[in-house]
Amino acid sequence: MDKTLALVLLLSPFAGFLFNVFFGKKVSKGISGAIGTITVLVSFLLSICFFAQLNQNGKPFEISLFDWISVHNFKLDFGLLLDQLSLLWLLFVTGIGSLIHLYSISYMHDDENMHKFFAYLNLFVFFMITLVIGSNLLVMFIGWEGVGLCSYLLIGFWYKNQSYNDAAKKAFIMNRIGDLGFLIGIFILGMMFSTLNFVEMKQALSAGNENTLILGAAALALFIGACGKSAQLPLYTWLPDAMAGPTPVSALIHAATMVTAGIFMVTRMNFLFDLTPYIQNIIAIVGAATALVAASIGLLQNDIKKVLAYSTVSQLGLMFLALGLGAYNVAVFHVITHAFFKACLFLGSGSVIHGLHGEQDMRKMGGLRKAMPITFWTMMISTLAIAGIFPFAGFWSKDEILMVAFEHNKVLWVVASIASIMTAFYMFRLMYLTFFKDFRGTEEQKHHLHESPSLITIPLVILAVLAAIGGAINLPGNTWLNYFLEPVLVTKHEEHTLGAHEYMLMGIALAGAVFGILWAYSKYIKQAFVPKEDAEIVGFSKTIYNKYYVDEFYTFLIVRPLNSLSNFFRTTLEPALGKVVFSFGTVANGIGTQGKKLQTGSVGLYLFAFVIGIGAIITYLFIAK
Amino acid sequence: MDVTTILLLLLVGALVTYFSGDKLASKVALVFSLGTMAVTLYLLNSSAQLSDLSFYANWIDAPKVALAFKADGLSLAMVLLTTALTPLIIFSSFGNSFNNSKNFYALVLFMAFAMTGTFLAADGLLYYIFWELALIPIYFIALIWGNGDAEDRKKAVVKFFIYTLAGSLFMLIGFAYLYTKADSFLLEDLYKLNLSATEQCYIFFAFFLAYAIKIPIIPFHTWQAKVYQKAPTVGTMLLSGIMLKMGLYSVIRWQLPIAPLAAKTYMPVLIGLSIAGVIYGSIVALRQKDLKKLLAYSSLAHVGLIAAGCYTLTIDGLRGAVLQMIAHGFVIVGLFFAAEIIYRRYETRTIAEMGGIRAQTPRFTSMFMILVLASVALPGTFNFVGEFTVLYSLIQINIWFVILGGTTIILGGYYMLKMFQNTMLGETNTKVFADVTTNEAITLVVIIGFLLFFGLYPKPIVDLVTPSLHQILETINR
Amino acid sequence: MNTLIAISGLGVFCLIAEIFNLRKLLVPVTILGLLVILGLTISEFNTPELFNNPMYNNMIVVSKFSVAFSSLFIILTIFLVALSGDFYKEHLTKISDFIAIKIFLLAGAVAMISFGNLSMFFLGIEVLSISLYILAGSKRLDLKSNEAGMKYFLMGSFASGIILFGICLIYGAMTSFDVEYIKSLSRSAELPIWYTIGVILLLIGMLFKIAAVPFHFWAPDVYEGSPSMTTATMSTLAKVVAMATLFKLLDVLNADIDYKFQIVLAIVSVLSMTVGNIMALRQNNVKRMLAFSGISHAGFMLMALLSMATAASTLLYYTAAYALAGIASFAVIIYVTRDKENEDIVNFNGLGKTNPLMAAILTASLLSMAGIPIFSGFFAKFILFTQTITTGYLVVVIAAVINSIISVGYYFKLILAMYTKEAAEDKKAVPFVYHAVAVVAILLNIVIGIYPSLVMNLLN
């Protein structure tokens, strides 16, 4: 029975996908959207069932469906594993997924290809579920690549615009760089353990005696995979570009769920990473650096979605920082709260964009507070949450990260704190530019300003509520999440006793956030500063505004050489190689042409050759011994 | 009933097709090819022991040559690939009209006959005869029914013919030499030979020349792109879908077990060369302007990986190679067919002249997309199973091989998606693109169905080929 | 011996037939006669009591070898005579001469292959050669034919002088023309140096006949200038005869050929293949191209002589394969060029469309010559390679393989012309006889390709 239910949980979104692919065009848009939403909702409800069951008996549930791939030292089955970690992920994936589906019914209503949009979204949820509940690394890899594919499809959803397609392609390829790493990690682990099943690998590792060098290589390879998917340095550049997709996509895939797959994977493999402290250090450093770099770029972006994108990268960096420090539960906590407030922020920005008929530049917004009150208030709550203001969800989770960082390494703590301050600044910059002061867009737009319909606002409200109170799952002193995750983590996380030390850190964090907010307030409210046109940005600001020219750097370093190499191969080397083969023929032909001259037609010459031949043969026979 | 039934059916099919006249030819050919596929499937399921299907009869006394056909998992898997793809290929051509179609379809069936023979033959000379025989039909198919400038085509096709023939002739010397040692061409007898290391090297490289040109492994690939481009799509499909696999199959069946010492000695070089092909093919494909040429180079990259798998001499390498051969056979046929579908409507193969097709034909776009994804080995497609297994075998040799070979994952994604973007996406094209016809859709759906089904459940094929590969591996490690 | 007498009788009959005005019936009657003789010869094959049974003072020795080759010669002559009917239709008055000469040529050939005495050999080769001189120059008014005849005559009689000199020196050493005697003596006694020189001169004379490098220069010119019918005869029958005779001579004159001479043979063989193939690449005249191709095939056949023990069957097979393919291709070539001024490759343009059957046959015969499987040319080469590798001449085999590759280049030039170029003229009717000859020849070729044992087992 459970097996059937698990299958329904997995396949329900897939059924929605099939329906929308084959019949989506024939039914009305509403039905197509409703089917898409309901199928995800079914998964959500089933996840709750399983979650309740697990919460009761604490027994993970594993099923094996059929044999899939076999190699010389092991066989892989297509198996599902429903344990604490995967159910937790399922809950927010399907939960937020349902909300975003609901939101999309209204948001995408005017698009002619709405059924396709829902098909892709459903497919995404299906793959995300696969990723989360796979019982071995390779099934996870199916989901891993599958969500990458859906991300590709959805970023390039408006396929008529080639720059969107470029962004989609870029996302896919940068993900694939990571995927190669992931695959290599899988290979190494497969070679070592003769299995890829999480439970079995964990058992094998607990026996110890493994070569830490090889383990380190595997861990590093897996981390590269995580970098690709979760947009960490140096593979993060695809995520901001991915904002080309429709906003619900950004909310679902590029903020709440898919990009957290890397964190999921590292947490899943925590028993491996715990044994490789060097790699953990690398993860922590990469995470902190990403948080800082992305946050700094976010400071000066003018596209509302770009700001949120960099914010996402930055927050993901913080999560990796926590992972690197071995605080998996903290990272997971932040993933969850982040999912709430970031999804809310994206959906809110979507609501704004919807209201402005596609305008994304904050310089042309402003004063929307009155026209869109629900949007404003929900976004405000989420902004407070992300900025880390007490007692919103983000405060608790971010504070935990900072605390862990402080315990391990002061430098990392400083970096993370600066990133947090910047976060507070750019988020409020976003709020001020969007909702305060006067409207800076056209009269036409101003005329049409309105609050979004209820299908859009309901998810916003729900998410805002969660963003406000979501921290409750892991309050200091009430650490439900920590207990819940205990079975899947190897090292136990020590409790913080809330001493003076901790309160002081909380205070510093809060103060930093407030500082960021005030800084933004002074600049954008007091001085009523509006960012300049692109051309007028100069100096270091320009560097930041242009994202430190990282894209250009990559183009210069990799894409261009590759293309010129390709051109060289195509236009020079290929014909040359071809000529080498032809040259045999050419030479033979050339000799033939010359040889024709020898055949003069003169009998005398022929006879002469004849006699020479006789002479040569006789001479040879008598001289040679 | 044994495997000769398949061969006879194809040969008779070719004759009947020839005499059935231009109007009926395509249908007759389809019926026969479907019949062959049915017979193959029936044979596979009819007997408990695959070896019961083998056939042996004396043919020539001096030199001793036998009509020996060996049926084991490996050969039958390849036969199945041939007999399954042939009807698809024939059916896919229903939208084209050919002059002298009776000749055309007869040649196609004859080629299928020769290729099936190559996969089944267990006698060196018999094998060689089928190997060469397969070359003649494709030569004429490409020459007479090909496209593009006649002079250019002629040059490319003749080069192809002479080049591959040249390689094969060295293989013939190899066989002649082996005969002087074993006094027999039978596979078993050749397996039993005790050759010295030097002899093995000579044999190995005589065979290698033939296979490297056929597969092709760089730098012996120069015939490929031009011929793919110039041949009619049916010919290209036959070449890329099945004929390339002849070379790879032969590596597993003939080259490695007969000269294992040489294979072991030169393993790094061979794998290195194969992997260089992967990278080189991918990079060249990046900037191709012609759709068929791009697919040709993608094929170069893919077969490079397969060859690398073969040369690892591990069970995973061999198995992955076989799986990938089958998967690649289907996917490349599908992709070339997609190119042909576009050509039927736009009469161009230049990518720059395409674009903006998606809005006009969502059905075709989806199918094309799935093929592209299968080609880049997305998990869930059969290609992933093959590629995964091959890469897994590479890491058993050296981690650098897998890192370099794995670039196919990245570069493959790059050029295929770029191609897809430039051909299908973008602002709606001004030229009308009629939706795919039912016939076209059936072909594509069958291919896609195959790839997806076996992508999730490759067990039947794995179970079919694994025992025979273990046997071969035992011979290699004797 | 009966064969030889019967053939000569048939030749005389052909000459007389003119008197009785049987010209129109001449070709069928001759073919019938040849078929009867073929039957007779084949029946001899199965009557071993005839073998090694001295007759006529050991002038003729019948053996499996000679019978097999004689049968092959007769079959080839049948084809050639069959084609003559149409070819000489404008010279109907002289047809009996032409046919008679061909029959006498055959008589010479049979004498050459079954000689038991060097004088018989000499007579045979002279009968054959003189017949060919006449045939080469038989287009009296055509300058090219005259030139071909003249060149062939000059060089041929020069070679005859060499051969004669060789025979003379051998006689001087052996005191006999009887080959059995020479054979046994050559193994035992100390021989004067001029014996070796004599053997070499004799063999060089034969190398000239088969057109091996460097004695090949006459071949392209003569092939091109001669009437096509004669070219066909020269390139099939005459070449095969000379080759078989060369083998027999080597066999009788010195049972174990000296290693040094093997080297010479190997070098001449490789040179012939290479020069023949490379020169053929740039030819535009089909007959000339086939002349060079013939030179390269001579090189291949010489390869067989490197391993004398097994050479007989190999040679029989190779020559049969080569000659049958040659007959088939010449049937097509004669048909295509019969009312053309020359035999340029352009005349074959579009043959694939205007006459698919003929084009297919020519293609098949060229593929056979190139050594593509199921055609007997493949097996011929393959058996040759195997045998030569066994003997240890791997280098020669590699050279041969490279040459096979080159040869594809020019064979395919012709095939390409037939299938890819546009035809200059419309389809024209094909006289039945061309079809018949071409189809039968190529079918025979394929049959022995599929069942090589048919031929290979004959001499075992």
Added chain:
Amino acid sequence: MNNVINEIGIENYIFLASLLFCIGVFGVLYRRNAIIVFMSIEIMLNAVNLLFVAFSTFRQDAEGQVFVFFSMAVAAAEVAVGLAILVSVYRNVGSIDIANLKNLKG
């Protein structure tokens, strides 16, 4: 007779014949007039005939002399054909210079 040969030595006969033969060969090689070329060929053949007779006597064997008859008959036939060809060449070209026969080449 035998004594004569023994006294002179068979080698000398061979040298003589060879010399004659070579003269013939050089005649063929260097002369352009077809008739003279024919004659040179005849010299070659006759040199051989001479040697045959010498050997025949030396070996006390009649076969060699019989052979000479064959060879003379054959040579006659050959020259007859040759002259016939020469006549038709002359009719077409108006010259018997073999250096003019260079239409077939390449």
